[in-house]
Amino acid sequence: MTPFGHKVRELRRQRGVSQKQMARDLEISAAYLSALEHGHRGQPSWALVQQIITYFDLIWDDAQELEDLARLSHPKVAIDTGGLSPEATKLVNLMARNIHRLSHQEIRALLDYMEKKDSSL
Template identity: 30%
Template sequence: MLSHGQIVRLIFGLKLRELRQERGLSPAELARNCDLSISYLNEIEKGKKYPKADKILSLSKYLDVDYDQLTSTTLPRRLEPIADLLNSKLLQEFPLQLYGLEPTQLFELIANAPAKMNAFISTLFEIARNYELRQEHFFVAALRSYREMHDNYFEDLEQDAQAFV
Protein backbone atom coordinates (compact mmCIF):
# COMPACT_ATOMS: atom_id res chain seq x y z
CA MET A 1 0.00 0.00 0.00
CA LEU A 2 1.34 3.42 -0.95
CA SER A 3 1.22 6.26 1.53
CA HIS A 4 0.33 9.83 0.64
CA GLY A 5 3.89 10.86 1.51
CA GLN A 6 5.35 8.35 -0.95
CA ILE A 7 3.11 9.63 -3.71
CA VAL A 8 4.02 13.27 -2.97
CA ARG A 9 7.75 12.44 -3.02
CA LEU A 10 7.46 10.57 -6.31
CA ILE A 11 5.45 13.31 -8.02
CA PHE A 12 7.91 15.95 -6.81
CA GLY A 13 10.82 13.87 -8.11
CA LEU A 14 9.18 13.31 -11.49
CA LYS A 15 8.51 17.03 -11.88
CA LEU A 16 12.03 17.95 -10.84
CA ARG A 17 13.62 15.50 -13.29
CA GLU A 18 11.31 16.69 -16.07
CA LEU A 19 12.22 20.35 -15.45
CA ARG A 20 15.93 19.58 -15.24
CA GLN A 21 15.86 17.67 -18.52
CA GLU A 22 13.74 20.33 -20.26
CA ARG A 23 16.43 22.87 -19.41
CA GLY A 24 19.23 20.59 -20.60
CA LEU A 25 20.87 20.40 -17.17
CA SER A 26 22.88 17.47 -15.92
CA PRO A 27 22.25 16.25 -12.37
CA ALA A 28 25.72 17.47 -11.40
CA GLU A 29 25.06 20.95 -12.78
CA LEU A 30 21.72 21.33 -11.00
CA ALA A 31 23.10 19.94 -7.76
CA ARG A 32 26.09 22.28 -7.82
CA ASN A 33 23.98 25.38 -8.53
CA CYS A 34 21.43 24.54 -5.82
CA ASP A 35 23.94 23.50 -3.17
CA LEU A 36 22.87 19.84 -3.14
CA SER A 37 24.91 16.69 -3.42
CA ILE A 38 24.42 14.70 -6.62
CA SER A 39 23.38 11.64 -4.63
CA TYR A 40 20.77 13.66 -2.71
CA LEU A 41 19.38 15.08 -5.97
CA ASN A 42 19.23 11.53 -7.35
CA GLU A 43 17.30 10.38 -4.26
CA ILE A 44 14.87 13.29 -4.71
CA GLU A 45 14.32 12.53 -8.40
CA LYS A 46 13.63 8.87 -7.61
CA GLY A 47 11.01 9.81 -5.02
CA LYS A 48 13.00 8.50 -2.08
CA LYS A 49 13.57 11.87 -0.39
CA TYR A 50 11.67 15.13 -0.13
CA PRO A 51 13.79 18.27 0.27
CA LYS A 52 13.33 20.91 2.95
CA ALA A 53 11.68 24.21 2.05
CA ASP A 54 14.97 26.11 1.60
CA LYS A 55 16.22 23.53 -0.92
CA ILE A 56 12.91 23.61 -2.79
CA LEU A 57 13.17 27.41 -2.94
CA SER A 58 16.71 27.15 -4.31
CA LEU A 59 15.59 24.61 -6.94
CA SER A 60 12.56 26.68 -7.97
CA LYS A 61 14.67 29.84 -8.37
CA TYR A 62 17.37 28.11 -10.39
CA LEU A 63 14.84 26.29 -12.60
CA ASP A 64 12.81 29.52 -12.90
CA VAL A 65 9.51 28.00 -11.78
CA ASP A 66 7.10 29.07 -9.10
CA TYR A 67 7.58 27.38 -5.71
CA ASP A 68 3.88 26.41 -5.61
CA GLN A 69 4.05 24.94 -9.10
CA LEU A 70 7.03 22.81 -8.13
CA THR A 71 5.42 21.54 -4.92
CA SER A 72 1.91 20.94 -6.26
CA THR A 73 0.92 17.32 -6.85
CA THR A 74 -0.23 18.10 -10.38
CA LEU A 75 1.89 16.53 -13.11
CA PRO A 76 2.23 17.85 -16.67
CA ARG A 77 -0.53 16.66 -19.00
CA ARG A 78 1.63 14.04 -20.70
CA LEU A 79 2.32 12.38 -17.32
CA GLU A 80 -1.28 12.55 -16.03
CA PRO A 81 -1.87 8.78 -16.32
CA ILE A 82 0.97 8.23 -13.84
CA ALA A 83 -0.67 10.65 -11.39
CA ASP A 84 -4.03 8.95 -11.96
CA LEU A 85 -2.50 5.55 -11.20
CA LEU A 86 -0.66 6.80 -8.11
CA ASN A 87 -3.82 8.38 -6.75
CA SER A 88 -6.14 5.54 -7.73
CA LYS A 89 -7.83 3.37 -5.16
CA LEU A 90 -6.66 0.37 -7.15
CA LEU A 91 -2.98 1.00 -6.53
CA GLN A 92 -3.62 1.96 -2.92
CA GLU A 93 -5.24 -1.41 -2.25
CA PHE A 94 -3.24 -3.65 -4.57
CA PRO A 95 -1.04 -6.07 -2.59
CA LEU A 96 2.29 -5.43 -4.33
CA GLN A 97 4.13 -7.45 -1.68
CA LEU A 98 2.33 -10.65 -2.72
CA TYR A 99 4.13 -10.39 -6.05
CA GLY A 100 7.48 -9.65 -4.48
CA LEU A 101 7.24 -5.96 -5.33
CA GLU A 102 7.90 -3.10 -2.98
CA PRO A 103 6.48 0.38 -3.59
CA THR A 104 10.06 1.65 -3.97
CA GLN A 105 10.60 -0.72 -6.91
CA LEU A 106 7.47 0.61 -8.58
CA PHE A 107 8.71 4.15 -7.92
CA GLU A 108 12.04 3.36 -9.55
CA LEU A 109 10.33 1.99 -12.64
CA ILE A 110 8.23 5.12 -12.93
CA ALA A 111 11.08 7.51 -12.10
CA ASN A 112 13.60 5.90 -14.46
CA ALA A 113 11.34 5.79 -17.51
CA PRO A 114 8.31 8.03 -16.96
CA ALA A 115 7.42 8.28 -20.66
CA LYS A 116 7.47 4.49 -21.12
CA MET A 117 5.54 3.88 -17.90
CA ASN A 118 3.07 6.56 -18.96
CA ALA A 119 2.45 4.74 -22.25
CA PHE A 120 2.10 1.41 -20.43
CA ILE A 121 -0.33 2.82 -17.86
CA SER A 122 -2.36 4.60 -20.56
CA THR A 123 -2.64 1.31 -22.43
CA LEU A 124 -3.86 -0.52 -19.31
CA PHE A 125 -6.45 2.20 -18.64
CA GLU A 126 -7.62 2.05 -22.26
CA ILE A 127 -7.98 -1.74 -22.14
CA ALA A 128 -9.90 -1.49 -18.88
CA ARG A 129 -12.22 1.12 -20.38
CA ASN A 130 -12.81 -0.78 -23.63
CA TYR A 131 -13.60 -4.04 -21.85
CA GLU A 132 -15.52 -2.33 -19.06
CA LEU A 133 -13.28 -3.85 -16.42
CA ARG A 134 -14.05 -2.96 -12.85
CA GLN A 135 -11.72 -3.00 -9.89
CA GLU A 136 -13.11 -6.38 -8.76
CA HIS A 137 -12.17 -7.93 -12.11
CA PHE A 138 -8.62 -6.71 -11.70
CA PHE A 139 -8.32 -8.16 -8.20
CA VAL A 140 -9.73 -11.52 -9.33
CA ALA A 141 -7.23 -11.60 -12.21
CA ALA A 142 -4.41 -10.70 -9.81
CA LEU A 143 -5.44 -13.49 -7.45
CA ARG A 144 -5.63 -15.96 -10.33
CA SER A 145 -2.14 -14.94 -11.49
CA TYR A 146 -0.77 -15.27 -7.98
CA ARG A 147 -2.26 -18.74 -7.63
CA GLU A 148 -0.84 -19.82 -11.00
CA MET A 149 2.55 -18.33 -10.13
CA HIS A 150 2.69 -20.72 -7.16
CA ASP A 151 1.13 -23.68 -9.01
CA ASN A 152 -1.74 -23.48 -6.55
CA TYR A 153 0.56 -24.77 -3.81
CA PHE A 154 1.21 -22.72 -0.69
CA GLU A 155 3.69 -24.23 1.75
CA ASP A 156 2.48 -22.26 4.77
CA LEU A 157 -1.12 -23.39 4.22
CA GLU A 158 0.00 -27.00 3.83
CA GLN A 159 1.96 -26.81 7.07
CA ASP A 160 -0.99 -25.25 8.89
CA ALA A 161 -3.28 -27.99 7.55
CA GLN A 162 -0.85 -30.69 8.70
CA ALA A 163 -0.60 -29.10 12.13
CA PHE A 164 -4.38 -28.92 12.35
CA VAL A 165 -4.84 -32.62 11.52
Protein backbone atom coordinates in the same frame (compact mmCIF):
# COMPACT_ATOMS: atom_id res chain seq x y z
CA MET B 1 9.68 8.00 -8.71
CA THR B 2 7.67 10.68 -6.95
CA PRO B 3 5.63 13.38 -8.71
CA PHE B 4 8.14 15.97 -7.43
CA GLY B 5 11.13 13.95 -8.63
CA HIS B 6 9.54 13.43 -12.02
CA LYS B 7 8.89 17.16 -12.40
CA VAL B 8 12.42 18.14 -11.36
CA ARG B 9 13.89 15.67 -13.84
CA GLU B 10 11.60 17.02 -16.55
CA LEU B 11 12.65 20.62 -15.79
CA ARG B 12 16.33 19.67 -15.83
CA ARG B 13 16.03 17.91 -19.17
CA GLN B 14 14.02 20.73 -20.75
CA ARG B 15 16.75 23.18 -19.79
CA GLY B 16 19.66 20.89 -20.60
CA VAL B 17 21.01 20.81 -17.04
CA SER B 18 22.76 17.69 -15.78
CA GLN B 19 22.00 16.30 -12.37
CA LYS B 20 25.59 16.88 -11.34
CA GLN B 21 25.51 20.53 -12.46
CA MET B 22 22.20 21.25 -10.72
CA ALA B 23 23.43 19.64 -7.51
CA ARG B 24 26.62 21.70 -7.63
CA ASP B 25 24.66 24.92 -8.30
CA LEU B 26 22.27 24.21 -5.40
CA GLU B 27 25.14 23.12 -3.14
CA ILE B 28 23.64 19.71 -2.46
CA SER B 29 25.11 16.32 -3.26
CA ALA B 30 24.40 14.73 -6.62
CA ALA B 31 23.51 11.54 -4.73
CA TYR B 32 20.81 13.39 -2.75
CA LEU B 33 19.36 14.98 -5.90
CA SER B 34 19.33 11.59 -7.60
CA ALA B 35 17.60 10.03 -4.58
CA LEU B 36 14.97 12.81 -4.62
CA GLU B 37 14.33 12.32 -8.33
CA HIS B 38 14.01 8.55 -7.96
CA GLY B 39 11.77 8.68 -4.88
CA HIS B 40 14.33 7.16 -2.53
CA ARG B 41 14.18 10.17 -0.20
CA GLY B 42 11.22 11.71 1.56
CA GLN B 43 9.67 15.05 0.83
CA PRO B 44 12.17 17.82 0.14
CA SER B 45 12.38 20.69 2.60
CA TRP B 46 10.46 23.88 1.92
CA ALA B 47 13.81 25.69 1.57
CA LEU B 48 15.04 23.27 -1.10
CA VAL B 49 11.78 23.56 -3.02
CA GLN B 50 12.19 27.35 -2.97
CA GLN B 51 15.80 27.00 -4.19
CA ILE B 52 14.63 24.85 -7.09
CA ILE B 53 11.85 27.30 -7.95
CA THR B 54 14.43 30.08 -8.08
CA TYR B 55 16.94 27.91 -9.95
CA PHE B 56 14.48 27.25 -12.76
CA ASP B 57 13.01 30.77 -12.55
CA LEU B 58 9.49 29.41 -12.03
CA ILE B 59 6.67 31.85 -11.41
CA TRP B 60 3.02 31.76 -10.42
CA ASP B 61 1.30 28.53 -11.41
CA ASP B 62 4.52 26.66 -12.17
CA ALA B 63 5.98 27.52 -8.75
CA GLN B 64 2.72 26.54 -7.04
CA GLU B 65 2.64 23.25 -8.95
CA LEU B 66 6.15 22.35 -7.78
CA GLU B 67 5.23 23.20 -4.15
CA ASP B 68 2.08 21.07 -4.42
CA LEU B 69 4.01 18.17 -5.96
CA ALA B 70 6.56 18.33 -3.13
CA ARG B 71 3.75 18.06 -0.56
CA LEU B 72 2.34 15.01 -2.38
CA SER B 73 5.65 13.21 -2.86
CA HIS B 74 6.37 11.26 0.26
CA PRO B 75 7.27 7.78 -1.02
CA LYS B 76 6.21 5.96 2.18
CA VAL B 77 2.75 7.03 3.25
CA ALA B 78 1.10 6.07 6.54
CA ILE B 79 -2.67 6.33 6.77
CA ASP B 80 -4.41 6.44 10.14
CA THR B 81 -7.90 4.98 9.81
CA GLY B 82 -8.61 5.10 13.53
CA GLY B 83 -12.16 6.31 14.03
CA LEU B 84 -13.14 5.60 10.42
CA SER B 85 -15.36 2.82 9.15
CA PRO B 86 -14.17 -0.77 8.74
CA GLU B 87 -14.58 -0.24 4.99
CA ALA B 88 -12.11 2.68 5.06
CA THR B 89 -9.52 0.51 6.82
CA LYS B 90 -10.11 -2.31 4.35
CA LEU B 91 -9.79 0.10 1.42
CA VAL B 92 -6.39 1.48 2.44
CA ASN B 93 -5.07 -1.98 3.27
CA LEU B 94 -6.16 -3.35 -0.10
CA MET B 95 -4.64 -0.32 -1.81
CA ALA B 96 -1.32 -0.86 -0.02
CA ARG B 97 -1.33 -4.55 -0.86
CA ASN B 98 -2.31 -4.19 -4.52
CA ILE B 99 -1.08 -0.84 -5.83
CA HIS B 100 1.86 -2.48 -7.62
CA ARG B 101 -0.61 -4.63 -9.59
CA LEU B 102 -2.67 -1.72 -10.95
CA SER B 103 -2.23 -0.64 -14.53
CA HIS B 104 -1.36 2.94 -15.44
CA GLN B 105 -4.98 3.45 -16.58
CA GLU B 106 -6.39 2.13 -13.30
CA ILE B 107 -4.06 4.35 -11.27
CA ARG B 108 -4.96 7.35 -13.45
CA ALA B 109 -8.70 6.70 -12.95
CA LEU B 110 -8.31 6.44 -9.16
CA LEU B 111 -6.11 9.54 -9.11
CA ASP B 112 -8.62 11.53 -11.17
CA TYR B 113 -11.38 10.51 -8.77
CA MET B 114 -9.38 11.45 -5.67
CA GLU B 115 -8.25 14.77 -7.18
CA LYS B 116 -11.90 15.66 -7.81
CA LYS B 117 -12.72 14.83 -4.18
CA ASP B 118 -9.75 16.87 -2.97
CA SER B 119 -10.65 19.93 -5.02
CA SER B 120 -14.28 19.84 -3.83
CA LEU B 121 -13.25 20.37 -0.16
